[in-house]
Amino acid sequence: MKGRNELKVAVLGAGTIGGAVAEALAPHGPVVATRKRAEPNPRLEAAGVRLLGDNGEAAGWADLVVLAVKPRQVVPVLLEVGHACAGKPVVSFAAAISLEILQRSAPQARFFRAMTNTAARIGQAFTVFAPGRGMEEGDLRAAEGLFARLGDWQQVEETHLDVLTAMAGSGPAYIYTVLEALILGALRVGLPRDLALQAAAHTAIGAAHLLLESGEHPAELRDQVTTPGGVTIEGIYELEEGRVRTAFMKAVCAASAKATELAEAACLQAEECRVRSLQRVG
Ligand SMILES: NC(=O)C1=CN([C@@H]2O[C@H](COP(=O)(O)OP(=O)(O)OC[C@H]3O[C@@H](n4cnc5c(N)ncnc54)[C@H](OP(=O)(O)O)[C@@H]3O)[C@@H](O)[C@H]2O)C=CC1
Ligand SMILES: O=C(O)[C@@H]1CCC=N1
Numbered sequence: 189m190k191g192r193n194e195l196k197v198a199v200l201g202a203g204t205i206g207g208a209v210a211e212a213l214a215p216h217g218p219v220v221a222t223r224k225r226a227e228p229n230p231r232l233e234a235a236g237v238r239l240l241g242d243n244g245e246a247a248g249w250a251d252l253v254v255l256a257v258k259p260r261q262v263v264p265v266l267l268e269v270g271h272a273c274a275g276k277p278v279v280s281f282a283a284a285i286s287l288e289i290l291q292r293s294a295p296q297a298r299f300f301r302a303m304t305n306t307a308a309r310i311g312q313a314f315t316v317f318a319p320g321r322g323m324e325e326g327d328l329r330a331a332e333g334l335f336a337r338l339g340d341w342q343q344v345e346e347t348h349l350d351v352l353t354a355m356a357g358s359g360p361a362y363i364y365t366v367l368e369a370l371i372l373g374a375l376r377v378g379l380p381r382d383l384a385l386q387a388a389a390h391t392a393i394g395a396a397h398l399l400l401e402s403g404e405h406p407a408e409l410r411d412q413v414t415t416p417g418g419v420t421i422e423g424i425y426e427l428e429e430g431r432v433r434t435a436f437m438k439a440v441c442a443a444s445a446k447a448t449e450l451a452e453a454a455c456l457q458a459e460e461c462r463v464r465s466l467q468r469v470g
Contacts, residue, residue, distance in 0.1 A: 195330055198250035200243050200265060202232060205281050206256030208308040211235045212337040220246045247272035252330055255280040259450055263293050263458045267465055270294035277327045279334060283353045284450035287320040287346055289458045298322055300331045303349055303357045304338055313339035314356045318346035350451065354443030362439060367392060
């Protein structure tokens with residue numbers, strides 16, 4: 189494989205995540221992208237991304253293919269473009285679609301299964317990935333170069349990907365729920381809207397940085413804020429009455445269970461697609 193700067197990248201499915209990936213990569217090398225509806229996209233075009241109407245043409249042109257369609261579209265798209273991905277690394281960002289399904293749908297390609305989040309749009313995502321079978325020299329470097337454009341990244345065992353989808357992939361939605369609630373609380377007491385938003389967002393950023401940089405457990409850091417008989421403990425007491433920690437634990441468990449359910453449905457769908465394509469050939 190060539191170094192990342194010379195790689196031609198095709199993003200199949202330039203929606204929320206595919207569009208973010210295409211925008212992040214375009215300043216550093218040639219990128220084409222596809223969508224279902226062939227409509228102009230001023231934002232992607234301004235970023236230097238060339239839009240193509242045909243997945244096969246895009247994949248055939250590229251050195252590295254990124255798959256960012258919805259999970260249900262992954263198998264049909266791979267059956268459509270498998271031949272054009274032959275001998276190439278393909279990075280799939282689809283939730284719940286296992287390396288086994290990816291590899292069975294396009295056996296000639298070499299797959300990475302990855303999960304990122306919407307902060308990829310500003311290069312602040314946390315991306316996790318697992319490589320599949322038969323990687324060639326340079327594949328890992330090329331994929332890591334791509335993930336680095338999106339933010340921090342880490343290689344993990346594939347068995348962790350469903351729960352990481354529920355935690356790091358879905359995570360921004362939980363954090364926004366918390367931030368929105370903090371803002372609403374401050375509005376209720378009368379803080380101006382903009383000040384409430386700035387205070388909530390910067391407090392979250394600072395708390396996350398301190399957690400990573402101090403190496404201390406969240407419980408220790410929380411204790412440092414909580415003055416005996418002070419202000420914070422009144423807020424914490426209300427949160428505990430609202431069983432907030434249980435609610436968040438249940439959220440991650442429920443989302444993780446849904447990822448497993450989607451994975452099972454994807455196996456059935458892959459088998460149906462395979463049978464239909466064999467019938468067409470026969
Ligand atoms: N949203 C998120 O926070 C995250 C999502 N993911 C995963 O990323 C994937 C995409 O999700 P998301 O970006 O939210 O979804 P979007 O609906 O925003 O994007 C999907 C894109 O795929 C395009 N598309 C549909 N069918 C085809 C096709 N046959 N060929 C080419 N393009 C096609 C759609 O085109 P059109 O715009 O014309 O409809 C759309 O642009 C999913 O698998 C999801 O699990 C991963 C991490 C986080
Ligand atoms: O909700 C979803 O299915 C996708 C996967 C992670 C974030 N969004």
